[in-house]
Amino acid sequence: MERVAVLVMEMQRGVVGDLTKFPELVDACARHDVVPNAARLLHAARHAKIPVIHCTAAFRPDRAGSHTDNCPFIVSLLKDPAHMLEGSPAIEVLPELLGADDLESRRHHGFSPFTGTSLDMTLRSLGVSTVVALGVSLNLGIPGLALEAVNLGYRVTVVKDAVAGIPEDYARAVLKHTISLLAGRATVTELVGAWT
Template identity: 85%
Template sequence: MGRVEGVAVLVMEMQRGVVGDLTKFPDLRAACERHDVVPNTARLLTAARAAAIPVVHCTAAFRADRAGSHTANCPFIVSLLKDPAHMLEGTPAVEVLPELRDPGDLESRRHHGFSPFTGTSLDMTLRSLGVSTVVATGVSLNLGIPGLALEAVNLGYRVTVVTDAVAGIPEDYARAVLWNTISLLATRATAADLAGTWK
């Protein structure tokens, strides 16, 4: 398979403590299961790696002392951090799902906010790789995926969102986001469509 230039896959928060065996969000995990988000993502990542497309896991974590994290500027984060053990750096909860990991993948870790570019080295990493188009997978369609798409567009990237490799809850709202918000920011494609174009 030939090399595909200028593209990277961004995998948003597909972590054990978010949608895996250690989740604190069972409804989100159930939505992923109903829509085969993990197997669809795994198939897409296999095709990307075979085409020498970089895979970047955009992960979230908190330090135990919360240094580097704004902890009171957002109601959702305030709620999350009532659990002092939530998504702590160095714990199994922040690990990428094992079925999505590969030794050659990259990781971009953030300690605040909901989207992967602000305050991280992700933009510089992508530019150093010659990336102009990002392909977004993961969770959630409530915050993370729209934030990723909007930030990427503002930074000059083209964006594709993989419609069968993303999820959010409630599911009717997630579908509305895909059709009414994501459609204004990004192209949409299925994992099979993209894997086929990368052969």
């Protein structure tokens, strides 16, 4: 029997919340109701006893465990020494998306929630064969999640109205030309209907 888990990618205060460094991404989320759509899906998942796992990112103040010079985007982010530090409010999951029994898988490097974390082991321990992905961004995080999940043998569904990227025409192109090759695509309404 298929066992599903929902993976919530980087829906953190320092990414798409009140402490963001990415106002354009926050604006894209707002225009497409990404946060309320995600909240609706997560509510339905919890009601259906589907595990919710928040895939979060953070840096240690000493940067231990993080590659800091192998990627232009990371180099740019770390010009701010306080960016997304462990223990800071910026790494917290948006409160409207966090449930009391949700799990968290944190990474300190890269863009995939699987590499260097226990996420795969957690999913396997739960008997999960299919992951439903939402969050940000369609630029890096969601494609990385989908590709790694497929490589590890999971089926993947990306929630079309609970993801965002910038610029928005590029995000739409990623959904159409990259995600469609890796994963199924569904709306919040379609998934909520299937789970209730």
